[in-house]
Amino acid sequence: AQSVTQPDIHITVSEGASLELRCNYSYGATPYLFWYVQSPGQGLQLLLKYFSGDTLVQGIKGFEAEFKRSQSSFNLRKPSVHWSDAAEYFCAVGLYNFNKFYFGSGTKLNVKP
């Protein structure tokens, strides 16, 4: 069965510090991978996506993610966090042959001043 694991429920970082949010997936083939961000009471906004090609993908708001097939991971990174990055982040796997998507349980990011 397909699954997406985000092992960190909460993460707190200081403003200006670097950030890495972990995501592991379980799927028999190369999946389509996404990172979304959600502010409280809002919908999900796409940060970046990976379909094929270069395993390091750039997204909006200075985020990037690296696909590592050997580790079944797609970790999200940002070199310097801003207070406005405080939100919940979701990793997702897309199965286009079934037109379905699976989401991780999310990681809540707090940013200390």
Next chain:
Amino acid sequence: DGGITQSPKYLFRKEGQNVTLSCEQNLNHDAMYWYRQDPGQGLRLIYYSQIVNDFQKGDIAEGYSVSREKKESFPLTVTSAQKNPTAFYLCASMADREGNNQPQHFGDGTRLSIL
């Protein structure tokens, strides 16, 4: 501006009552989805539709019903059979029912609570 509109933003349900959540998109997307979000559980798929007049059950369809009579509309009814309906409900759409490497776009959600 194109987007997905969910209404209402907040909804309250009495015991034994059916309620309907609205989702409208003007993105000309073929596929539409309903998710339920509970704290610490991420998003779980309730129903999805790839084309007008057709829809499939997701992982947690019991107690819910949908219709897709128009391309731009995908309303979700939470029936009285859903015993724990309190949650945040998100509607999403996608450009092409074949996928073609497109991400989902999300509405701003409806928060449903029990009176």
